[in-house]
Amino acid sequence: MEFFLTSLLNGLSYGLLLFMLSSGLTLIFSMMGVLNFAHASFYMLGAYFAYQISSAIGFWPALVIAPLVLGLAGALLERYGLRTVHKSGHVAELLFTVGVALLVEEIVPLIWGRMAVKYAIPRELDFTLFSLFSTSFPAYRGFMLLVSVGMMVLLYVVLTRSRIGLIIQAALTHPEMVGALGHNVPRVFMLVFGVGTALAGLAGVIGGNAFVTEPSMAAAVGSIVFVIAVVGGLGSLEGAFIASLVLGIIQTFSVALDYSLSDLFAGSEVALLHDEALRSLFSIRISQMAPMIPYLVMVLMLIFRPQGLMGKRE
Amino acid sequence: MLQLDDVHAYYGKSHVLHGVNMRVRPGEIVSLLGRNGVGRSTTVKAIMGLVAMKGSVLFKGEELAGLESHKIARRGLGYVPEDRSVFPTLTVRQNLVLGMKSRRQKGRWNIDDMFTLFPSLRERADTAAGVLSGGEQQMLTLCRTLMGDPDLIMIDEPTEGLAPKIVAQVGELLEEIKNRGVSILLVEQKLTIALAISQRLYVMGHGQIVFEGTPEDLRSNSTVRKEWLEV
Ligand SMILES: Nc1ncnc2c1ncn2[C@@H]1O[C@H](COP(=O)(O)OP(=O)(O)O)[C@@H](O)[C@H]1O
Ligand SMILES: [Mg+2]
Numbered sequence: 001m002e003f004f005l006t007s008l009l010n011g012l013s014y015g016l017l018l019f020m021l022s023s024g025l026t027l028i029f030s031m032m033g034v035l036n037f038a039h040a041s042f043y044m045l046g047a048y049f050a051y052q053i054s055s056a057i058g059f060w061p062a063l064v065i066a067p068l069v070l071g072l073a074g075a076l077l078e079r080y081g082l083r084t085v086h087k088s089g090h091v092a093e094l095l096f097t098v099g100v101a102l103l104v105e106e107i108v109p110l111i112w113g114r115m116a117v118k119y120a121i122p123r124e125l126d127f128t129l130f131s132l133f134s135t136s137f138p139a140y141r142g143f144m145l146l147v148s149v150g151m152m153v154l155l156y157v158v159l160t161r162s163r164i165g166l167i168i169q170a171a172l173t174h175p176e177m178v179g180a181l182g183h184n185v186p187r188v189f190m191l192v193f194g195v196g197t198a199l200a201g202l203a204g205v206i207g208g209n210a211f212v213t214e215p216s217m218a219a220a221v222g223s224i225v226f227v228i229a230v231v232g233g234l235g236s237l238e239g240a241f242i243a244s245l246v247l248g249i250i251q252t253f254s255v256a257l258d259y260s261l262s263d264l265f266a267g268s269e270v271a272l273l274h275d276e277a278l279r280s281l282f283s284i285r286i287s288q289m290a291p292m293i294p295y296l297v298m299v300l301m302l303i304f305r306p307q308g309l310m311g312k313r314e
Numbered sequence: 315m316l317q318l319d320d321v322h323a324y325y326g327k328s329h330v331l332h333g334v335n336m337r338v339r340p341g342e343i344v345s346l347l348g349r350n351g352v353g354r355s356t357t358v359k360a361i362m363g364l365v366a367m368k369g370s371v372l373f374k375g376e377e378l379a380g381l382e383s384h385k386i387a388r389r390g391l392g393y394v395p396e397d398r399s400v401f402p403t404l405t406v407r408q409n410l411v412l413g414m415k416s417r418r419q420k421g422r423w424n425i426d427d428m429f430t431l432f433p434s435l436r437e438r439a440d441t442a443a444g445v446l447s448g449g450e451q452q453m454l455t456l457c458r459t460l461m462g463d464p465d466l467i468m469i470d471e472p473t474e475g476l477a478p479k480i481v482a483q484v485g486e487l488l489e490e491i492k493n494r495g496v497s498i499l500l501v502e503q504k505l506t507i508a509l510a511i512s513q514r515l516y517v518m519g520h521g522q523i524v525f526e527g528t529p530e531d532l533r534s535n536s537t538v539r540k541e542w543l544e545v
Contacts, residue, residue, distance in 0.1 A: 169404060170401040176399075180364065181384075182415040184384045185384060
């Protein structure tokens with residue numbers, strides 16, 4: 001039971017972190033029709049920037065500065081990169097974001113090395129929030145949960161209550177009409193792109209020290225976020241939210257679960273288990289399968305519900 | 315007020331407008347008539363900066379060609395498209411608010427005017443615009459553009475598919491718009507309200523203007539009506 005509760009909380013905090021990434025990706029996709037392959041690069045840069053800034057002036061300034069810098073960088077990337085490439089069509093845009101992702105992946109190890117950097121949890125938050133019997137829940141996980149929920153509420157309020165949020169919602173379905181009413185749609189695009197990359201950066205700041213800050217983190221998280229976007233239904237924020245939580249929780253549980261099929265049959269003498277190949281299949285632990293589960297979910301989703309959880313069929 | 319000189323428009327490689335010349339004077343209602351597919355909507359989109367074009371579009375003496383559509387709108391041009399593009403997830407009131415170019419814009423129209431003109435919109439002020447009937451959506455698109463306080467409004471087939479009673483209501487609204495000093499460029503296919511309210515009319519055929527004149531001119535010119543308008 002206590003295992004279940006702490007794993008659930010861990011899964012939730014991971015899932016919300018994933019949503020911080022996938023929400024930006026989803027908004028950018030539904031507005032501009034571009035699947036931004038460089039999105040997770042901003043996550044990685046968020047972690048590295050935070051590492052650099054926090055070793056100079058501390059974690060708390062880094063928490064604010066790194067996302068702001070990355071938001072600005074994202075806005076500039078949209079304004080001077082993507083907007084120019086846009087004229088050559090969607091494929092060119094896609095390739096452009098892939099190019100940026102590869103570039104970041106090469107530059108990061110040049111500056112910070114190939115090994116993981118020591119980006120540590122701030123001392124103020126390095127304690128156990130509560131313990132249930134034998135399992136403990138770290139305070140930093142609670143902090144991640146708090147920041148993610150705060151961001152999500154803020155995003156929701158801005159999108160549904162503010163004037164700019166209404167313009168964004170309208171531009172999701174009718175960008176031309178919004179422009180013809182006198183709203184500067186390109187500037188809204190730039191803003192959304194900037195906010196999206198700032199959110200990715202923030203996720204990197206709070207995720208980089210909870211997990212590991214290393215050059216492969218963008219690719220690892222990028223593929224999960226990609227899965228979330230597909231499973232949730234490309235362009236659906238609700239879908240991305242559900243998919244983020246589900247995948248976050250599934251992954252956390254599967255990493256923590258140290259069972260295999262043969263454990264299930266332990267005791268009962270199943271004749272099948274005398275077969276060598278089957279025995280090795282049965283002894284694969286769920287935790288060993290964890291990295292593969294998101295892709296399995298995606299493949300199944302594409303077979304049985306290709307438009308994703310909340311996506312509208314094209 | 316609005317003057318088009320030798321306007322050409324293109325969808326990719328296909329050349330749709332072949333040198334359109336027309337003008338709208340201050341305070342006028344001008345209709346642009348023609349059969350389906352002759353290029354009336356494209357003309358309006360070209361003025362609004364929504365399709366690739368060549369030629370000159372002067373508005374209040376300034377060149378619009380090449381400007382982005384949000385800048386064109388801010389010069390005082392309003393556009394109501396034919397496809398009733400209400401923002402479906404937003405409420406009726408939110409749709410109207412987004413018609414305004416800024417939070418505190420003041421002009422000829424406010425939300426209460428719209429609700430007085432169309433009481434059914436008031437009743438549904440807080441419902442999602444996507445669930446309104448076709449006629450109500452048409453009214454909402456028109457009202458939304460008016461909220462931006464244009465000096466000239468271009469309306470693409472406002473009566474298409476509407477019940478006769480609502481068509482009459484649209485006619486009245488157009489008169490009211492004109493009375494508040496707004497010029498109108500009305501795109502229509504049927505002659506009914508166009509002949510009744512326009513000061514001048516243009517007839518379009520194959521991407522060019524084929525007739526220009528007053529309602530009387532058109533009434534007495536059965537050749538043009540037969541060749542370019544009647545189906
Ligand atoms: N988005 C588009 N892409 C390509 N061709 C188009 C597009 N829209 C309209 N056309 C073509 O341009 C011509 C003029 O269309 P349009 O201006 O909509 O006519 P109207 O409004 O007079 O019915 C038609 O032949 C139509 O098929
Ligand atoms: Mg048309």
